[in-house]
Amino acid sequence: MPGKVTVKDPFEVNLDCVHCGFCLPKCPTYQVLGDENDSPRGRIYLMDLVREGRLPLDDTVMTHLDRCLGCRACETACPSGVRYELMLNQTRGQIYENRPPSWIQRFAFRRVLPSPGLLHLGARLARLYQATLQHWVRSSRILSRSAPKLVEMEKKLPTVPPPDRLKAFYPAKGPRRARVGFLSGCVMPILFPEVHRASIQLLRRAGCEVVVPPGQRCCGALHSHAGDQEGAGRQARINTQAFPWRDLDAVVVNSAGCGAAMKEWSHLPESTGEMARFSHKVKDVCEFLVEMDPAWELGPVPLRVAYDDSCHLLHGQGIYSQPRALMAQIPELTLLEVPNSERCCGSAGIYNLLQPEIAGQLLDRKLDEILSVDPQRVATANPGCLMQIRFGLENSGASIPVQHPVELLYESVRAAPS
């Protein structure tokens, strides 16, 4: 295929693993389960044996790999630069072929996620359900008797806000300094329209023209994590064609999981040179706003805010200081560091639905750590983390709003004296 990118086999990079074990104490599943097979070093060993044909990809191996959050804390901890996730994605591709997903998963990945129409229809039905049946379903416990597998999913269904369709173009406010593309994504416009609003308005105030191509689709991150590499590649191709990326200074993404996946499109099996060049333009919204360094007027937001790192921002994109720097600018805002902020909250895509016990233990630890700093709000930069921490706090009776850092910054911009 012309322009096809040749990528080094991730298992060759694995040769860099010196089995030092530095990654073990940083691995959330090792912390919870205490089994070497549920640690990065153990999983690397298992994946290597499978690849060499010395171990079958049987249920035991798949269980240890299924328990991996894909949080990439092991990569940050590794002194040898082992690219764990690349190996994991490749092996998950093999698992996907060996153990075909259920029809529900196939329908969700092949039909719903790539289709804005079906996503909006799903959102409308969810809103209708929440306005009418939800209270009765929960109080009657009908699901635990008739469809126990759906109980966890229903419990975690976030409140779906009214729709807010984006325009295809937003002009810069003031002199134009850059022209950027904006990833709308699949879940973000439906569950977090306020984060999109804040991101676009901040970009405009930073002097950016914002292009939101209507032909864009889900970025494919969820496909990739589930092992559907073909699906991930298809989504990457659609977006590469939909965005006028050659004429853009950056493609801005406010979902850490999407940004991390898009920055690594060159590692997809069918990656092209175009996909790789597109992916070099991808910037997280916090990363990009810090680079733009806008001279904006900010007003006070007198709150104690606990910031929790999202794994795909910190470990996946190496972004630590930028969200902190943006929030530190806000007058009267006290930024609080959550102990062990770098540890996963248990969300990890749909991990909290597939592995509810481990995810629940990780969430409990996260909530204790967040509450230990006594915040009035919590900030985190990924939709999965926003949902997981919101769910946990609401469930524990703590009414602490959880927001994306750009929402706080936008609140401060709006509070500025005019």
Ligand code: SF4
């Ligand atoms: S990705 Fe996360 S859960 Fe998986 S091995 Fe690495 S640190 Fe552990």
Ligand code: SF4
């Ligand atoms: S820290 Fe890196 S080199 Fe050490 S065991 Fe873990 S993956 Fe291997």
